[in-house]
Structures are given as structure tokens and as C-alpha cells.
Amino acid sequence: xxxxxxxxxxxxxxxxxxxxxxxxxxxxxxxxxxxxxxxxxxxxxxxxxxxxxxxxxxxxxxxxxxxxxxxxxxxxxxxxxxxxxxxxxxxxxxxxxxxxxxxxxxxxxxxxxxxxxxxxxxxxxxxxxxxxxxxxxxxxxxxxxxxxxxxxxxxxxxxxxxxxxxxxxxxxxxxxxxxxxxxxxxx
Amino acid sequence: xxxxxxxxxxxxxxxxxxxxxxxxxxxxxxxxxxxxxxxxxxxxxxxxxxxxxxxxxxxxxxxxxxxxxxxxxxxxxxxxxxxxxxxxxxxxxxxxxxxxxxxxxxxxxxxxxxxxxxxxxxxxxxxxxx
Numbered sequence: 001x002x003x004x005x006x007x008x009x010x011x012x013x014x015x016x017x018x019x020x021x022x023x024x025x026x027x028x029x030x031x032x033x034x035x036x037x038x039x040x041x042x043x044x045x046x047x048x049x050x051x052x053x054x055x056x057x058x059x060x061x062x063x064x065x066x067x068x069x070x071x072x073x074x075x076x077x078x079x080x081x082x083x084x085x086x087x088x089x090x091x092x093x094x095x096x097x098x099x100x101x102x103x104x105x106x107x108x109x110x111x112x113x114x115x116x117x118x119x120x121x122x123x124x125x126x127x128x129x130x131x132x133x134x135x136x137x138x139x140x141x142x143x144x145x146x147x148x149x150x151x152x153x154x155x156x157x158x159x160x161x162x163x164x165x166x167x168x169x170x171x172x173x174x175x176x177x178x179x180x181x182x183x184x185x186x187x
Numbered sequence: 188x189x190x191x192x193x194x195x196x197x198x199x200x201x202x203x204x205x206x207x208x209x210x211x212x213x214x215x216x217x218x219x220x221x222x223x224x225x226x227x228x229x230x231x232x233x234x235x236x237x238x239x240x241x242x243x244x245x246x247x248x249x250x251x252x253x254x255x256x257x258x259x260x261x262x263x264x265x266x267x268x269x270x271x272x273x274x275x276x277x278x279x280x281x282x283x284x285x286x287x288x289x290x291x292x293x294x295x296x297x298x299x300x301x302x303x304x305x306x307x308x309x310x311x312x313x314x315x316x317x
Contacts, residue, residue: 008214010236014205018237019244067248068258076264077240080277082214084239087276088232089215097220104215106227113235117273121238128234129227132203 008082015078019069088112204233211236243267243274 089104091112096104106129113121211233215224244259250270251263262284268277 008217010206010210014207015240018205018240021241066257069244070258070260072261073259073264076261076281077243079280080243080264080268081236081240083277083280085211085214085232085236086218088235089218089221092228092232093218093221103223103225104221104228105225106231109228109231109235116276118235118239118242120242121235124238125231125234128203129231132227132230135203 010078010081012074012078015081016069016074019074019077087116091115204230204237206233206236208233243277246271246274 088109089112092104092108095108095111095115096102099108101108110122110125113119113125208229212224212229215221215229215232243264247263247267248259251260251266261281264277265281265283268274268281269283
């Protein structure tokens with residue numbers, strides 16, 4: 001493992017919040033006397049996005065209110081999470097190597113989950129992946145739109161293609177479609 | 188990074204993933220044969236870790252004796268690591284705890300046992316004692 005243990009630890013505040021979200025309600029309390037901070041959503045209701053509460057009843061049974069988690073338990077869970085990352089990475093890496101690839105990708109991680117007997121994670125992960133891809137696409141389109149608006153006077157297409165040399169085919173197609181649609185913008 | 192704790196991004200939307208990706212990446216990179224990690228793989232690993240945290244917490248609570256006092260305790264977690272096959276990989280980092288007095292007693296008993304064996308067959312007299 002790494003030389004400095006503290007680098008491999010996950011932030012306590014975030015771990016605490018994730019545990020509390022498992023309940024789907026602000027019922028958990030962690031440590032001595034620390035009150036739970038609500039994120040404004042109750043049990044099982046949160047839109048949009050594949051947040052944990054959506055899976056609450058199906059994957060994890062609802063737990064009663066007012067459950068305490070000792071600091072020791074919280075810190076143990078945090079350590080366990082770090083170990084999980086290592087285990088998952090090593091497993092995913094095996095799949096990547098089998099595919100003769102040097103870069104871990106999403107499908108390697110999904111295969112790793114099955115291998116580790118966490119099949120229950122696969123569906124929520126796939127949904128999260130879709131949401132992430134949509135988000136990325138949205139961001140990309142938004143920033144390309146800004147560039148076009150800015151360079152409207154000069155030849156926008158040339159600049160974009162020149163600067164982004166490693167565009168996917170998808171992106172180029174998208175660009176052309178957008179250009180066709182927006183000829184009358186900014187007139 | 189404060190947003191990561193609050194759980195919302197700049198637009199106030201609930202984040203897809205709460206754990207800090209940079210930290211997850213550090214942990215992943217510490218694995219020996221890993222060369223590079225695609226951004227999607229990073230996001231999925233972070234998300235999977237969150238699911239894992241929740242699963243571990245709820246599973247341990249349900250199966251543990253802490254729930255009699257409405258608490259999730261360390262021993263609930265270490266019991267899970269020992270008893271559930273799914274969570275076996277955690278057994279080393281979530282060891283069972285025993286009282287120091289009990290441990291010392293166990294040590295003493297082992298020592299006595301070793302001494303008996305030594306006097307019987309007279310070999311391995313220099314077995315290391317901790």
C-alpha cells in the first residue's frame with residue numbers, strides 16, 4: 001500500500017453524510033452530540049439524478065430514526081471504504097489487462113463489481129453512468145455554444161476544429177448539426 | 188471542494204457523487220499495476236464506494252446486536268466482516284476486539300503449552316515467543 005496512510009483516507013464529513021443517507025432520513029447521529037445536517041430531502045424522495053434515496057427501499061431497508069453511529073464505527077467504515085476502492089481497482093485492472101488495455105474504463109469497474117459479488121450495485125451504477133454521460137454531453141455543448149457565440153464574426157468552424165484536434169466523430173457531427181440550426185442567431 | 192461536503196454543485200443541483208474524486212484517484216493509483224484511469228471509471232468507482240458504505244452500514248446494523256440499543260457499533264462491523272462472505276475482504280482491517288486481560292491469558296496459556304511440548308520431545312526449544 002502507499003507510504004502515507006493519511007492520503008488514503010476519505011473525508012469523515014462526507015462518509016458520515018453517506019451513511020446517513022443510507023437511512024434516507026436524518027435519523028442517524030454520528031459521534032457524540034453531533035446533530036445531523038439535513039440536505040432538505042426526506043426518505044426516498046429526491047429528483048433528479050440517481051441519488052441513494054431512490055434505491056432506499058429496494059436495496060437497503062429503511063432503518064428507524066435516531067440510530068447512533070459511534071465514532072469508532074464511522075472511522076472503521078471509512079477505512080473499509082478505502083480498502084474497497086483498492087480491491088475494486090485491482091479487480092477492474094485485471095479486466096483491463098485481459099482486454100490488453102492500459103486504461104481502466106467504466107466496463108472494467110462494472111465487471112469488477114460482479115466479480116466481487118456486488119451485483120446489486122450494477123444497475124444503480126449503470127444509471128449513474130448514463131446520467132454522468134448526459135451531464136458531460138450537456139457541458140460540452142454548452143461550452144461549444146459559448147465559443148461559437150464569441151467567434152461568430154470569424155470563421156467559427158475552422159477555429160474549433162483547429163483547436164480541438166482530438167474531437168470524436170460524434171462531436172463533429174454535433175457541431176455541424178448545431179451550425180445548421182443556428183444560422184440566425186445574433187443578428 | 189467545500190461543495191463536496193455540502194453535496195451540491197455550483198448550480199445547487201444534488202451531486203452525482205459525494206466523495207472527492209481526487210482522493211479516490213489517489214487511492215486507485217496507489218495500486219501497483221494500474222497505469223491510467225478513465226474519468227468514467229473514476230466516477231463509477233466513487234459511486235460504487237458510496238453504495239458500499241451504505242450497504243456495509245445497513246447490513247451491519249441489521250445483523251448486529253447494536254440495534255438493541257439503536258446504535259451501530261464497531262463490533263457490528265467486525266462481525267459482518269467475519270461472518271459474511273461478501274465482506275470477508277474486510278476481516279483483516281476490522282479485527283475482533285478482545286479484552287487485554289483475555290489476550291494476556293491466551294498468551295500465557297500458549298506459553299505454558301509450548302513449555303510442556305518442549306519438555307516432552309526436547310526439540311524446537313527456541314520457538315519465538317511474542
